[in-house]
Amino acid sequence: MRIGKTKIAYIIGALAVLAVVVPLVWGGVETTIEATSRPEFCGSCHVMEPMVAAYHASVHGGNNPYGVAARCTDCHTSHTNAFSYLASKTRSGFVDTAVTWTSNEFALDWQANRARRAEYVYDSGCLQCHANLKDIPAGHDAHAKYLAGTINAKCVDCHEGVGHEGLNKYLLEAKYKYGH
Amino acid sequence: MHYRKRLLIITLLIAGLFVIGAGVLTACGGSVPKAAPQPTISVAPHAQGVTEEAKACIECHAKETPGIVNDWDHSAHAQKGVTCLDCHQTTADSPMVLKDIKGHENVKEPLSMLVPPSTCAKCHPNEVKEFDASGHHRAALQVEAKDSMQTLIHHHEGRDFEGLDDATEQTGCMQCHGMRIKVDEHGIPTADTYPASGIGNIYPNGEVGNCTVCHTRHKFSIAEARHPEACASCHLGPDHPDIEIYEDTKHGQIYATEGETWKWDSPPGDWEPGDYRAPTCATCHMSGIGDLKPTHNVSQRLYWNAWAKISKPRNSDDPMSMLTGHAEKGRAEMKQACLQCHSSKMVDDYFASADAAVELYNKAYYTPAKQMLDELKAKGLLKKNPWADRFQILYYHLWHHQGRRARQGALMGGPDWAHWHGFFILQQNLYEMQDIYKYRMETGEIEKP
Numbered sequence: 001m002r003i004g005k006t007k008i009a010y011i012i013g014a015l016a017v018l019a020v021v022v023p024l025v026w027g028g029v030e031t032t033i034e035a036t037s038r039p040e041f042c043g044s045c046h047v048m049e050p051m052v053a054a055y056h057a058s059v060h061g062g063n064n065p066y067g068v069a070a071r072c073t074d075c076h077t078s079h080t081n082a083f084s085y086l087a088s089k090t091r092s093g094f095v096d097t098a099v100t101w102t103s104n105e106f107a108l109d110w111q112a113n114r115a116r117r118a119e120y121v122y123d124s125g126c127l128q129c130h131a132n133l134k135d136i137p138a139g140h141d142a143h144a145k146y147l148a149g150t151i152n153a154k155c156v157d158c159h160e161g162v163g164h165e166g167l168n169k170y171l172l173e174a175k176y177k178y179g180h
Numbered sequence: 181m182h183y184r185k186r187l188l189i190i191t192l193l194i195a196g197l198f199v200i201g202a203g204v205l206t207a208c209g210g211s212v213p214k215a216a217p218q219p220t221i222s223v224a225p226h227a228q229g230v231t232e233e234a235k236a237c238i239e240c241h242a243k244e245t246p247g248i249v250n251d252w253d254h255s256a257h258a259q260k261g262v263t264c265l266d267c268h269q270t271t272a273d274s275p276m277v278l279k280d281i282k283g284h285e286n287v288k289e290p291l292s293m294l295v296p297p298s299t300c301a302k303c304h305p306n307e308v309k310e311f312d313a314s315g316h317h318r319a320a321l322q323v324e325a326k327d328s329m330q331t332l333i334h335h336h337e338g339r340d341f342e343g344l345d346d347a348t349e350q351t352g353c354m355q356c357h358g359m360r361i362k363v364d365e366h367g368i369p370t371a372d373t374y375p376a377s378g379i380g381n382i383y384p385n386g387e388v389g390n391c392t393v394c395h396t397r398h399k400f401s402i403a404e405a406r407h408p409e410a411c412a413s414c415h416l417g418p419d420h421p422d423i424e425i426y427e428d429t430k431h432g433q434i435y436a437t438e439g440e441t442w443k444w445d446s447p448p449g450d451w452e453p454g455d456y457r458a459p460t461c462a463t464c465h466m467s468g469i470g471d472l473k474p475t476h477n478v479s480q481r482l483y484w485n486a487w488a489k490i491s492k493p494r495n496s497d498d499p500m501s502m503l504t505g506h507a508e509k510g511r512a513e514m515k516q517a518c519l520q521c522h523s524s525k526m527v528d529d530y531f532a533s534a535d536a537a538v539e540l541y542n543k544a545y546y547t548p549a550k551q552m553l554d555e556l557k558a559k560g561l562l563k564k565n566p567w568a569d570r571f572q573i574l575y576y577h578l579w580h581h582q583g584r585r586a587r588q589g590a591l592m593g594g595p596d597w598a599h600w601h602g603f604f605i606l607q608q609n610l611y612e613m614q615d616i617y618k619y620r621m622e623t624g625e626i627e628k629p
Contacts, residue, residue: 057471111443141266142303151229151261158260160447168446169470172454 033086036093037073045096046178047105050170058165070129075163079124092120110171118154121163126155224253229261233289237264240283252398262303267295275384278367293368294361296387304391310476311389317499319380320358321388323349336567346372354378356414358390379414403444406451406462408435415461419581420487421601425594426461434458449474453520463517470520472513479505481514484538486587489579490546491538530593537590537598541583545606549578552617561620570629571616578609 035041039061043052055061055072062069076092078084099105127133133143142158145151156162221230223242230238241264242249252258257266270277270292277290284291301308311317323329333353338345350359350372358380362373369376381390393413395405404410412423426432435458443455449468456463465481468474475481482505484491493507511531518527553575556562563569566576586602589595619627 140302145229145261150231153229153260161450166450166452166468166471168450168452168455172452175454 033089036089037071039072042072045100045105047100047108050110050167050174051164053170053173054164054167058163060163061165063165070163073125074128075121075125077125078122079128084124088122114160114167117156117160121154121156123155224249224258226253227258227261227263230263231265233287234263234265236287244283248398255399255401257398257400265289265291266302267299268292276363276367280366281368294363294383295392296383296385297389297391298387300391307476308389308391310480311391313479313497313499313504314477315479315499315504316379317388318504319356320354320360320378320382321380321500323353323357324360332567336565358382358388377413402448406444406460406467407439408432408460411461418585420584420588421594421597422461422588422592425589425592425597428589428594428596429592431458431460431593435460459517459521464514467517469517472516479510481510481517483507483511483514483535484587484591486538486591487584489550489583490542491587534590534593537603538587540603541586541606545583545610546579549575549610549613552613556617556620559621559624561624561626563626569626571613571620574609574613574616578606578613582606582609 039052039055042048057063060070060075073085073089078088099108134140134147146153146155161167221227221235221238224230224238227238238249238252252264257263268291269289272290274290274292276292276294276296278284278292281291297308297311323333333349334340334345337348354376356378358378359373359376360382361376361384362370363384364370377390377393379390379393380388382388392400394410395401408423408426415422416424427436438457439460442457444451446452446455451463451467452469459469463469465478466475479494479499482494484507485494485502488502492503494503494505494510495507496503496505498504515527515531518530522530553562553572556571562572566572582602582605585597586599586606589598589602616627
């Protein structure tokens with residue numbers, strides 16, 4: 001079957017459009033993902049004010065001699081693969097927004113939320129940076145069982161205060177500041 | 181079919197495949213990953229990560245020592261898979277290794293009954309390092325090293341009684357200060373050096389320190405360590421009534437009234453006002469209240485040495501020094517703790533009057549008492565046995581008992597202790613000492629009893 005000149009023109013035109021549109025859309029999606037990953041965004045709901053303050057006080061939030069900081073999504077989304085990342089990010093985005101709109105966010109029990117921290121702090125996130133856990137001498141015995149998979153504990157089961165240093169203090173401050 | 185329709189159907193099918201694929205992958209990787217179910221052990225239902233070897237320990241010890249297994253089962257260690265062998269397994273060349281113990285014939289791993297601080301340091305390195313820099317570290321070593329204390333313990337109290345003269349320190353001093361623990365050929369601690377519940381225990385391998393004093397075994401509860409009772413087993417009594425002083429303060433009253441409603445299990449460094457309404461010993465002396473970092477160095481936030489004959493500001497990095505700590509820095513940190521609840525005016529005024537009380541003791545009580553002592557000594561007017569000499573007994577009580585009560589009562593806000601048990605008795609002591617000194621100096625003799 002001979003493909004007509006018109007059809008070829010259409011195909012080339014479509015490819016040209018795609019060559020422009022696809023990078024634009026891809027870049028747009030990446031930018032949106034980036035923009036919604038940082039404390040400036042996550043902290044724009046003021047219920048997050050204590051968490052952002054505690055984050056900045058923590059070594060993971062830049063309070064270290066090197067100025068290295070993890071972003072919110074580095075710990076609070078799954079990093080097993082790209083799909084799990086997008087799924088966990090989307091889910092938390094929907095859930096957090098829905099909760100903010102439908103409930104009195106200052107009536108939330110943050111201590112109860114802290115108690116279930118293993119549900120929203122992903123080991124795959126920690127292990128992105130702390131990939132050489134088995135090779136470090138410090139904590140070698142402490143991590144042996146975790147790495148061997150013989151215990152159920154997640155990183156934050158033992159490392160309770162990681163990422164948000166002195167969170168209880170900031171929660172209390174916010175409670176008095178906003179009068180709830 | 182028109183080609184556009186076909187194109188649309190194909191596009192929709194491919195998109196649909198993508199969506200299904202993404203959904204499948206999301207379902208696989210997107211939810212919170214669950215670890216494989218861990219076998220539970222019926223005698224310790226909260227424990228996990230229990231290896232076959234540890235299971236053997238636990239099942240037998242649940243019958244032999246059920247209290248230990250119950251305590252451990254309720255510990256954070258059990259929940260996080262820290263089992264018996266993680267602490268009690270040692271190396272074959274350890275001086276503490278157990279040999280030929282009945283019931284342990286099938287145990288392959290070298291075991292030790294004693295757990296020195298280096299074992300805890302495998303997971304808690306900072307806490308051990310901080311402890312080693314503190315005054316707690318020297319608790320047993322300092323008693324060992326002082327000749328006058330050894331004479332008091334063995335000669336005057338123990339009456340040099342053959343075989344029995346260790347009883348006073350075994351049941352008394354060293355149960356708080358710590359024992360030098362010895363083991364026999366089986367690795368079992370000897371009867372004369374165990375039980376050893378003191379904080380400055382010295383282990384057969386030379387290590388110093390006992391982590392189980394404040395967060396007791398095998399529960400190792402941070403909530404327990406934060407309660408004032410954790411300190412009270414040792415920080416009490418006529419010569420340092422710290423728990424009694426605490427109970428005399430408003431902090432102690434509020435704790436007594438409503439302490440059972442407070443939150444005690446916040447993470448280290450995160451235990452803040454709101455969790456509690458008044459501080460305990462740990463809050464001011466160790467915890468990460470406000471911006472302070474938590475520390476196991478109990479000397480870090482102290483200005484004075486409030487227990488010595490004369491109080492001086494602390495200025496040493498050596499844990500064996502009486503002045504371990506840094507006065508100005510320590511005072512600033514302590515004030516930071518106070519300022520979480522109190523105004524700076526209150527805090528500054530409080531420490532001004534407390535410091536004045538310490539200086540009054542130093543200058544108006546200890547200094548003249550010491551001067552009288554030195555003068556009497558120079559003239560040979562002191563009895564050789566200080567414990568049978570009224571003047572020397574008064575001198576000892578002046579600095580070691582009521583002098584400490586006056587200083588510590590003032591520094592920690594216990595007015596009854598600072599005054600009635602402190603300065604009131606001090607002034608009576610000083611008058612009596614002056615009378616005796618006058619008599620001895622004028623007559624050149626020691627008075628008859």
